[in-house]
Structures are given as C-alpha cells and as structure tokens.
Amino acid sequence: MKTKLEALKNQAINEINTTQDLKELQDIKIKYLGRKGELNTIKRGLKDIPPEERPVIGELANKTAAEIGENLNRVYENLYKKSVSQKLEAERIDVTLPGDYIPYGKQHPLTATVNEIISIFNRMGFMLVEEANNPEVETEYYNFDALNFPPDHPAKDMQDTFYTINAENLLLRSQTSNSQIREMENKRPPLRIISPGRVYRAEAISSRKYNLFHQVEGFMVDKEVTFGNLKGVLNEFTRQFFGQARPTRFRASFFPFTEPSAEIDVQCIICSGKGCRTCSGTGWLEILGAGMIDPNVLRTVNIDPEVYSGFAFGMGVERLAMLKFAINDIRLFFNNDVRFLEQF
Numbered sequence: 001m002k003t004k005l006e007a008l009k010n011q012a013i014n015e016i017n018t019t020q021d022l023k024e025l026q027d028i029k030i031k032y033l034g035r036k037g038e039l040n041t042i043k044r045g046l047k048d049i050p051p052e053e054r055p056v057i058g059e060l061a062n063k064t065a066a067e068i069g070e071n072l073n074r075v076y077e078n079l080y081k082k083s084v085s086q087k088l089e090a091e092r093i094d095v096t097l098p099g100d101y102i103p104y105g106k107q108h109p110l111t112a113t114v115n116e117i118i119s120i121f122n123r124m125g126f127m128l129v130e131e132a133n134n135p136e137v138e139t140e141y142y143n144f145d146a147l148n149f150p151p152d153h154p155a156k157d158m159q160d161t162f163y164t165i166n167a168e169n170l171l172l173r174s175q176t177s178n179s180q181i182r183e184m185e186n187k188r189p190p191l192r193i194i195s196p197g198r199v200y201r202a203e204a205i206s207s208r209k210y211n212l213f214h215q216v217e218g219f220m221v222d223k224e225v226t227f228g229n230l231k232g233v234l235n236e237f238t239r240q241f242f243g244q245a246r247p248t249r250f251r252a253s254f255f256p257f258t259e260p261s262a263e264i265d266v267q268c269i270i271c272s273g274k275g276c277r278t279c280s281g282t283g284w285l286e287i288l289g290a291g292m293i294d295p296n297v298l299r300t301v302n303i304d305p306e307v308y309s310g311f312a313f314g315m316g317v318e319r320l321a322m323l324k325f326a327i328n329d330i331r332l333f334f335n336n337d338v339r340f341l342e343q344f
C-alpha cells in the first residue's frame with residue numbers, strides 16, 4: 001500500500017508539473033483528489049489491511065493528499081498569473097493612437113444664421129411669427145396690395161414675381177412682409193414680431209442673385225414707437241450679429257409700406273480699401289431695408305394710426321451670412337456641396 005501511495009503521488013505530481021492548462025489542471029485535481037478519485041479508491045482499501053497498520057497508512061494517505069494539493073496550488077497560481085498576463089498583453093491598448101473619425105452632421109450656414117438672428121431679436125422681446133401667418137404661397141393681396149403697392153407697381157410684373165398657374169392672383173411671395181399684414185390682421189398692439197422665411201424672385205441667377213433666398217422680417221407696433229426706437233434696435237442687432245459695435249448708416253430710401261423709409265448699411269467688414277470687391281470700394285454694405293409703417297398699412301389692418309405707430313425692417317439672410325463668413329457666391333448655399341457645408 002505504501003508503494004502504491006508513493007507511485008500515485010509521483011504520477012500526480014508529474015502530471016501537475018507538465019500541464020500548461022488550467023482546465024487540464026482541474027481535471028487532474030478531480031482525477032486524484034476527487035470523491036471518486038484515485039486516492040479515495042486506495043483509502044477504501046484500508047479496510048482490507050491489518051488494523052494496527054491502518055493509522056500509519058491512513059496518515060500517509062493524508063500526507064500524500066496534502067502534498068498533491070500543495071503542488072496543485074502552486075502550479076495553479078503560476079498558470080493563472082501567466083494566463084492573466086497573456087490576456088493583458090493581447091488586449092493591450094495604445095492610448096497614443098488617434099481616435100476613430102466619426103462623421104457628424106452640421107447645421108446649414110443659412111439655418112445657423114437665421115437661428116442667430118431670431119435669438120438676438122428674441123432677447124429684445126420680439127416673438128416668433130405664427131406659422132399660419134407666414135406662408136410662402138401667397139395672394140397678391142398680402143404680398144402687394146395690403147402693403148400699399150399701387151396696382152401698376154413694377155414689382156407685381158411677372159418678370160419680377162413668380163405667379164402660380166393654379167389660380168389667378170396666387171404667387172410665390174417676393175418678400176416676408178406679407179407676414180406683417182397677417183399678424184396685424186389677427187393680433188392687436190403692442191406687437192413685436194420676428195418672421196423668417198423663404199422668398200422668391202424671378203431673377204437671372206448670378207454670384208449675387210438667386211431665384212430663391214431668405215429674409216427675416218421684423219416689426220413693432222405700439223403707442224409712441226419712433227424712428228429712434230428703430231435705430232436703437234437695429235444698431236443693437238448689428239452689434240450682436242457682427243460681434244462688435246460697427247458703424248451703421250441710414251440712407252433715405254423708399255418702400256410702399258413704410259414712410260419714411262431707409263436702407264441700412266454697415267461698414268464693410270472685409271474692406272481692403274479702394275479696390276475692395278465686397279463693397280465695390282464704397283466702404284459700406286447694405287444689409288437691410290426698414291422704415292416707419294405707413295399709416296395706410298395700419299388702416300388696412302384696422303389699427304388706428306392716430307393712436308399707434310410702428311416700425312418694420314427686412315433683411316436678407318444670404319447677404320448677412322456672406323458678409324459674416326466671407327462667402328463670395330450665393331449659389332454655394334444651394335449646391336449642397338459637402339466641401340462647402342463642412343466648413344461651418
């Protein structure tokens with residue numbers, strides 16, 4: 001029995017020391033020390049040996065089990081450490097590698113510009129127009145007649161304005177001023193409204209003109225609204241939009257729906273002097289039209305011009321975006337070329 005135990009021990013230790021695998025080590029453990037393992041098989045034979053020898057052999061069996069156990073633990077520890085370091089090595093991450101490029105979308109520069117204009121006027125208390133009062137397909141009445149255009153005004157000509165073939169007097173609006181009339185028709189002063197949208201004109205397309213462009217209309221009606229209020233609001237707008245106080249210039253002008261009317265210039269942003277292509281060397285850039293709402297317009301929407309007065313303005317979004325981002329061709333906004341759009 002002694003020799004049997006000795007042989008078993010040597011065999012077990014030999015197997016333990018040769019294995020390279022944790023799973024195999026587990027199998028070896030079961031094979032020798034398990035409930036149905038080799039050692040228990042031998043122990044079960046204890047009843048066949050003389051009683052006086054049993055304690056000695058029993059002790060030897062326990063010692064053998066302990067020794068096999070010690071070897072198992074030692075090899076387990078080594079193999080475990082090895083497997084962990086192998087795993088760590090295999091999963092090593094080079095934190096100095098550049099990250100994966102994840103392409104992401106961006107706002108179109110016109111959307112970003114409109115949003116910025118709106119938020120500047122929001123901060124001055126102007127509220128966004130109601131969607132229903134701001135249609136792009138419009139009648140001649142709201143686009144022209146209610147805005148005090150005389151019946152024979154040249155802008156009403158088909159050469160300047162797109163008329164639909166669906167119905168007479170239905171057109172693509174040529175200005176966002178139609179929203180003034182619609183808002184004032186169903187709201188009463190005090191009013192401070194900002195109204196962005198698309199407008200259409202039958203223009204020959206060039207680097208400065210397109211058939212379709214965007215405007216932001218704004219107006220204010222209350223008791224005692226003055227031209228001074230208009231100047232203050234617009235100067236504050238240009239200051240915020242261009243990021244610094246920029247000189248502005250109010251030039252006398254004419255619109256059928258405002259009196260007096262003005263065109264507002266801002267000092268050239270990119271000016272390179274005499275030969276400047278942006279301002280044609282004048283030093284000034286026109287950015288919007290404005291004026292005091294004509295009493296005729298107020299009367300048309302049943303607001304008493306003896307009690308109320310108001311100002312209105314309309315600005316070209318493409319124009320403002322071109323100045324702010326130094327873009328030299330309006331067509332770039334509509335080509336959907338990602339090489340252009342990516343830059344914003």
Ligand code: PHE
Nearest residue numbers: 175177289290291312313314
């Ligand atoms: N609607 C005018 C245009 O398109 C701009 C404007 C708006 C002028 C409001 C005065 C007041 O040119």
